[in-house]
Amino acid sequence: MEFRYLGSSGLKISEITYGNWLTHGSQVENDIATQCVHAALDVGITSFDTADVYANTKAESVLGDALKGQRRESLEIFTKVYWPTGPRGHNDVGLSRKHIMESIDGSLTRLQTDYVDLYQAHRFDTETPLEETMQAFADIVRQGKALYIGVSEWTAAQLRAGHALSKELGFNLISSQPQYSMLWRVIEDEVVPTSRELGIGQIVWSPVAQGVLTGKYKVGQTPPAGSRATDLKGGADMISRFMNDDVLTRVQKLEPIAADLNLSMAQLAVAWVLQNDNVSAALVGASRPEQVRENVKAAGVKIPAESMKQIDEVLGDAVEHDSAMTSATAPQSRPA
Incomplete structure (x- = not known):
């Protein structure tokens, strides 16, 4: 395993970070999820990413159980706050002080830890003053409940505003968690240059484009049983933008490139995002332990x-570059 600094901070994280979105507490049984986490630990992964909204808090609980007994100081645990959780009441969403302060305590209980290494704003809250949000994060850091603060899917302008407030309040915004892959490069023109300037590192999700870049989806063929494209709980919606003949045909043409480098298609995709020096880590998930063992081989690849x-x-014009897609795909108001 290789390790990288998270932004300009002194925190090192494993450049392959295990994420349990769309798997733990929903797609896979808890015992399999635990096997996947243990496989991650066995191959040197020390960083684990989750969120309170994943499986409506169940994913955090599964991860907490799976990490039980591990030396806490040897791990970096990340979670997030924003999306509706629990009974989805009118204050069970967003980045208000109330929701943040209550959510961090719930996350710590489920994760069975006294603190998280990184606490992230899962989206930008258009209905809460940014000053209120950042003050709540500052208080959580001072209380020792989170060591560092990050965000997910914020625009360059939002990153700049949040970073300025964090410095005023005595802490640094150190990370951004955007979608990034060979097919989805919307962060390159604005988010990455701004992040480099501010000392913010990227922890990128979906480096294999929800499985499309593995090459398992073929033109004219039914998606494999159990794959993301067949998941009616949310996976199929997320992958739909890539499930067209042009994209799938181009992806198949990547196979000789991967073979020449002695890499699988998935390993090529993960290694590709890690070539960007502003990327601190690539998030990989798994529904089987062997997937973890294979994906980790992308670490250190040049x-x-x-x-x-x-x-x-x-890939040509199948790649999405438009930086406006970050705000276009973000919630314009708090979800009900």
Whole structure:
């Protein structure tokens, strides 16, 4: 395993970070989830990412159980707050002081820990003053309930505003968690340059584009049973933007590039996002332990410039570059 600093902080995290979105507490049984976490630990992964909204808090509980007995100081545990949880009452959502202060205590209880290494605003809250949100985060840091603060899917302007307030309040915003892959590069033109300037590192999700970049989806063929494209609990919706003949045909043309580098398609996709020096870690999930053991082989891989150029030529205009997509895909108001 390779380790990278998270932004300009002194915190090192495993460049392959285990994430349990859409799996723990929903798609896979708890014993399998625990096996996946233990497989991650066995291959040197020390960083684990979850969120209170995943499986409506169940994912945090599963992760807490799976990590029980591990030396806490040897782990980096991340979670998030924003989306509706619990009974979905009118204050069970957003980044108000009330929701943040109550949510951190719930997350710590479920994760069976006294603190999280990174607490993240899961989206930007358009209905709460940013000053209120950042003050709540500052208080959580001072209370020792979170060591560092980050965000997820914020625009460059939002990152700049949040970072300025964090410095005024005596802490630093150190991370951003956006979607990023060979096919989805919307952070490159604005979010990444701003983050470099501010000392913010990226922890990117969906580096294999919800499984599309593994090559398992073929033109004219029914998606494999149990795959993300067949998941009616949310996975199929997330993957739909990539499930068209043009994208799938281009992805198949990546196979010779991966083979030349002695990598699987998934390993190539994960290694590709790690070539970006503003990326601190790539989030990978798993529904089987062997997936963890395979994905971790992308750690430390250096893709030659010629191969990077070939990837760009193969994918061509199937790649989404528009930086406006960060705000276009974000909630414009708190979800009910």
